[in-house]
Structure formats: structure tokens, C-alpha cells
Amino acid sequence: MTHTSHPEDTPPLPHASNRIPTGIATLPIPLHKKIARSISRCTIPWQLIEEHDRILIGFSGGKDSLLLIHFLDYIRRIAPVQFEIGIFHLNPNAPQFPAQSALLQLQERGFHVWHETIDMSSILAQKIQPGDSPCGLCSRLRRGILYTQAQKNGYNKIALAHHRDDAIETLLMNLLYCGQTKSMPPKLLADNGMTTVIRPFLYTPEAWLIEASQYLDIPVTKMPFCTREHTGARYETKQLLAQLEKTNPKVKGNLLHALHHVVPDHLLDRSLMMHDSNFPQT
Numbered sequence: 334m335t336h337t338s339h340p341e342d343t344p345p346l347p348h349a350s351n352r353i354p355t356g357i358a359t360l361p362i363p364l365h366k367k368i369a370r371s372i373s374r375c376t377i378p379w380q381l382i383e384e385h386d387r388i389l390i391g392f393s394g395g396k397d398s399l400l401l402i403h404f405l406d407y408i409r410r411i412a413p414v415q416f417e418i419g420i421f422h423l424n425p426n427a428p429q430f431p432a433q434s435a436l437l438q439l440q441e442r443g444f445h446v447w448h449e450t451i452d453m454s455s456i457l458a459q460k461i462q463p464g465d466s467p468c469g470l471c472s473r474l475r476r477g478i479l480y481t482q483a484q485k486n487g488y489n490k491i492a493l494a495h496h497r498d499d500a501i502e503t504l505l506m507n508l509l510y511c512g513q514t515k516s517m518p519p520k521l522l523a524d525n526g527m528t529t530v531i532r533p534f535l536y537t538p539e540a541w542l543i544e545a546s547q548y549l550d551i552p553v554t555k556m557p558f559c560t561r562e563h564t565g566a567r568y569e570t571k572q573l574l575a576q577l578e579k580t581n582p583k584v585k586g587n588l589l590h591a592l593h594h595v596v597p598d599h600l601l602d603r604s605l606m607m608h609d610s611n612f613p614q615t
Contacts, residue, residue, distance in 0.1 A: 356442035357403035357439075357442070357550060357551055358399070358403045358549045360545055361548070364541070364544060367541060368404065368537055368542070369408075371534075371536045372408070372537065374536050375533055375534075376408075376533050379520045379531075381531040381532075382408065382412065382414060382533075383414060384414045384416070385415060385416065386416040386417070386489060386490050387416070387418075387419070387487055387489055387490070388405065388416060388419070388491070388531070389421055389479070389482065389483045389488035389490065389491050390402055390405065390419070390491075390494075391423075391491060391493050391494070392420045392422045392432070392435075392446075393422070393432075395494075395553055396542060396543070396545075397495075397496060397534065399546075399549055399551055400534075400542055401493075401494040401534060402420060402439070405418050405533065406418065406444075418444070418445075419445040419488060420439055420444050420446045421446075421447060421482050422436055422447075422448040422449075423448065423449055423451065423475055423479070424450040424451070425452075425454070425475075426453075431554045431555060432448075434552065436448060439551065447482075449478060451474075451478070453471065453474070457470060466565060466566075468566075480525055480528050484525070484527060489527075489528065489529065490528070490530070491529070491531070493530060493532050494532075494534055495517050495532045495534060495535060496534040496535065496537045496542060497534075497535060497536055497539065497585065498538065498539040498585065499517060500516050500517045500532075500535055500592065501516070501588040502567055502570045502574065503515075503517050504588060504591075504592065505570045505573070505574070506567060506570050509566075509570070510566050514600070514602075516592055517532060517535065518532075519532050520532075536589070
């Protein structure tokens with residue numbers, strides 16, 4: 334694998350005998366085990382993977398979705414349950430196809446891979462008023478295409494590569510920009526009532542995935558799906574968290590912990606307290 338960083342900038346990679354190989358990445362054993370444990374902590378209690386599941390991985394071309402393929406393939410080969418995985422990529426950069434090389438390499442490694450091309454920028458330009466954020470519509474369009482592909486090809490679950498940082502950023506974004514207390518659940522039944530969305534990385538810190546990405550054997554797609562990577566509410570939220578982390582290194586872990594420990598009686602949502610006979614009914 335070729336690395337663009339200079340030797341003096343990056344610590345040497347561990348010897349191959351100390352790493353766990355797959356067709357996607359060759360991670361050092363301690364790093365592999367650390368990430369695998371975080372996946373187990375999420376996957377087992379939430380029953381994300383079950384017998385005879387057919388799981389469609391939404392592949393963006395980035396590091397997170399490549400590593401998700403790596404770990405789900407690893408789990409598939411060692412787990413006591415039988416399940417299948419497929420890989421779908423939505424190419425939004427028509428007529429460009431930046432993820433084509435990665436898709437071909439995945440196909441060569443025996444994965445069931447396919448894609449659909451859509452001129453997302455033209456669709457958003459027609460639907461979005463100047464100055465408005467395209468993020469909501471873009472997300473709904475991509476999600477709808479994923480659901481359609483899963484149903485059409487017989488997949489009962491869709492696996493997305495959202496990690497811990499995505500979940501806590503979404504929590505803060507909803508609090509600060511939308512006035513709602515919600516985030517990303519590990520498991521969610523889609524509106525169609527047929528497809529279940531799972532997020533095996535939801536307890537995994539992004540920093541671990543960044544570290545793991547240097548050991549990928551398939552190149553990360555250079556052109557990001559989202560052209561607003563360094564603008565908008567998510568970028569501002571990420572910057573805010575980085576500032577908070579300087580004075581409180583536990584801030585991200587605390588926010589994830591808060592999602593597990595909701596105290597309804599100390600909130601203002603009356604619907605959460607209707608079960609309490611002492612609560613005044615109106």
C-alpha cells in the first residue's frame with residue numbers, strides 16, 4: 334500500500350505479522366480489537382445482526398464506509414450467525430465517477446457491488462432556494478434511493494457508517510439549530526416499515542477510524558460526497574466540540590453517555606410524563 338505522508342511525519346506501520354489482514358485493510362491487532370470491541374458493545378445489545386440477515390452497506394467511498402465493509406466482512410466470517418452483505422454506492426457526481434476504482438477493487442475481492450448514478454447537484458439546484466441549505470433534501474433523496482435498492486434486491490437491513498462523533502454532533506445540531514432532543518439511534522425501522530437501518534460504529538470514536546484508515550488496502554475516494562464539508566451547521570458543531578474538548582477531554586464521551594441516561598421528569602415534554610398519576614392532565 335502506498336502512503337503519501339513522509340516517514341518523518343507518520344510512525345512506521347507495524348510489521349505484517351502483527352496485523353490482521355482482510356481484503357479491505359490490514360490493521361494492527363490492538364487497534365483491530367479495540368474497534369471490534371466497540372462494535373460488539375453496540376451490535377450485541379441492540380441485536381443489529383441476526384440470523385439470515387441480508388445487509389446492504391451504503392458505501393460513500395470514504396474511510397468510514399470502507400472500514401465498515403472491513404469489519405462486517407470480518408464479523409461475517411467468525412460470527413455464530415449466518416448473514417450476507419452487499420455494497421451499494423450512489424454516485425452523485427455525474428458524469429464523474431470518483432469511487433469507480435474502489436468499487437472495482439471491492440468487486441475483485443468477491444463482494445456483490447453495484448451503483449446508481451444521479452446528478453444530485455442539478456436536482457438540488459432545481460429544488461432549493463438560493464441561500465437555503467441543501468442538506469435535508471440531499472439526505473432524504475439518498476435515503477430514499479438506498480431504501481429502494483435494498484427492497485428491490487432483497488436486503489432487509491441497511492448498514493451505515495455513522496460513528497460516535499456523528500451521533501453527538503447530530504444531538505447538538507438538533508438542540509442548537511432545530512430545537513429538538515434527538516440523535517442517531519443504532520437501530521431504526523424505516524418509514525416503509527420493511528427496512529431496518531443499523532449503525533454498528535455508533536459507539537466507535539472517529540479518532541480510532543482515522544487511525545485505522547492509514548491501513549486501508551483500498552484507496553479512499555478523494556472527492557467527498559458532500560461539497561459542504563467545511564461549511565454549515567455540522568462543521569460549526571464539530572468546531573464547537575473541538576473547542577470544548579480542549580478544556581474537557583471527556584466531553585464527547587459524556588455526550589454519548591447522556592444519550593443513554595435520559596431523565597424525562599427533568600425535561601419539558603409533557604408526553605413523556607403522562608404515565609405519572611401526579612402529573613396534571615389537561
